[in-house]
Amino acid sequence: MGTADDVLRIRLTNVLHPDIADDVRAELHHWLIDQAKQLRDSRGSARAILGIRCAENDRAGRELLISGGFALARHERDLVLAVPDEPPAPALPPGLVLTPVDERYDELARLAHNEAYADSPTAVRPDRRTWPQHATGHPRFLPDLSCLVLAEADRSDNPVAAFLFALADGSTDTPTAVLHCLGTRAPWRRSGLATAMISQVLHRARSAGVRRLRLKVTDSNHSALALYRKLGFVESGQGFAVLMRQLTPEADEQP
Ligand SMILES: CC(C)(COP(=O)(O)OP(=O)(O)OC[C@H]1O[C@@H](n2cnc3c(N)ncnc32)[C@H](O)[C@@H]1OP(=O)(O)O)[C@@H](O)C(=O)NCCC(=O)NCCS
Numbered sequence: 001m002g003t004a005d006d007v008l009r010i011r012l013t014n015v016l017h018p019d020i021a022d023d024v025r026a027e028l029h030h031w032l033i034d035q036a037k038q039l040r041d042s043r044g045s046a047r048a049i050l051g052i053r054c055a056e057n058d059r060a061g062r063e064l065l066i067s068g069g070f071a072l073a074r075h076e077r078d079l080v081l082a083v084p085d086e087p088p089a090p091a092l093p094p095g096l097v098l099t100p101v102d103e104r105y106d107e108l109a110r111l112a113h114n115e116a117y118a119d120s121p122t123a124v125r126p127d128r129r130t131w132p133q134h135a136t137g138h139p140r141f142l143p144d145l146s147c148l149v150l151a152e153a154d155r156s157d158n159p160v161a162a163f164l165f166a167l168a169d170g171s172t173d174t175p176t177a178v179l180h181c182l183g184t185r186a187p188w189r190r191s192g193l194a195t196a197m198i199s200q201v202l203h204r205a206r207s208a209g210v211r212r213l214r215l216k217v218t219d220s221n222h223s224a225l226a227l228y229r230k231l232g233f234v235e236s237g238q239g240f241a242v243l244m245r246q247l248t249p250e251a252d253e254q255p
Pocket residue numbers: 116117120162182183184185188189190191192193194195196215216217218221222223224226227228230
């Protein structure tokens with residue numbers, strides 16, 4: 001939940017048994033909407049936007065949401081890659097070096113992150129205060145599987161050309177690392193930096209006994225999808241759709 005431009009943003013979450021009856025599901029849905037309206041009113045907001053995730057194979061759930069005034073905002077793909085026995089060697093153009101994440105570069109990595117994600121409408125761009133919990137201070141941060149690319153002779157005042165921060169995935173029995181955020185600043189794109197960082201992670205993952213890489217990507221992010229497909233990532237089937245609904249007092253009469 002958060003507020004931006006006087007609009008209260010509420011994320012609805014629920015976990016339903018796959019065999020739940022349609023009428024129970026509908027009742028729960030209406031109850032959640034009522035709770036959201038009460039929250040909006042208690043906060044004194046005139047407008048709220050509800051967001052909800054729906055598993056990509058849950059057609060009935062999506063239809064219920066759409067009939068209740070939600071509209072599809074985007075799909076989040078969940079991609080996985082088995083760590084190969086012999087990962088490709090990381091290769092970088094001259095003048096660039098792969099280096100472990102290092103606290104000396106922490107603020108420069110944050111600036112590089114926010115610059116790389118500047119055009120991404122859904123990305124979080126942390127400030128100095130929230131950066132640690134997004135990256136190196138995250139409770140599941142994997143320093144050995146994270147890296148930076150530094151430009152030796154810099155083309156700007158920030159030598160961090162690219163970054164990759166990985167997290168442990170505690171949700172599966174297969175030892176898995178999540179590529180949590182990964183980006184290349186615009187002047188260095190299409191030079192193989194993201195490919196080199198992922199190759200490096202695959203090598204480290206192999207040595208650390210990690211068997212699989214996983215990541216989430218919005219389906220409108222064509223460059224990232226092209227990168228991951230080229231490297232052999234495939235859909236896990238655990239992606240989801242994000243649906244949104246306006247919650248204004250005028251729309252309260254909707255089902
Ligand atoms: C996606 C991103 C990380 C790619 O980084 P990069 O260092 O430019 O990637 P690479 O140079 O290793 O690209 C490897 C391959 O990916 C594909 N690719 C990368 N960018 C592409 C683009 N803009 N259009 C089409 N294909 C692209 C190509 O197949 C490319 O190989 P090629 O250059 O030989 O054709 C970069 O564009 C970026 O930082 N984007 C913003 C942040 C972001 O969206 N991160 C991913 C979040 S899930």
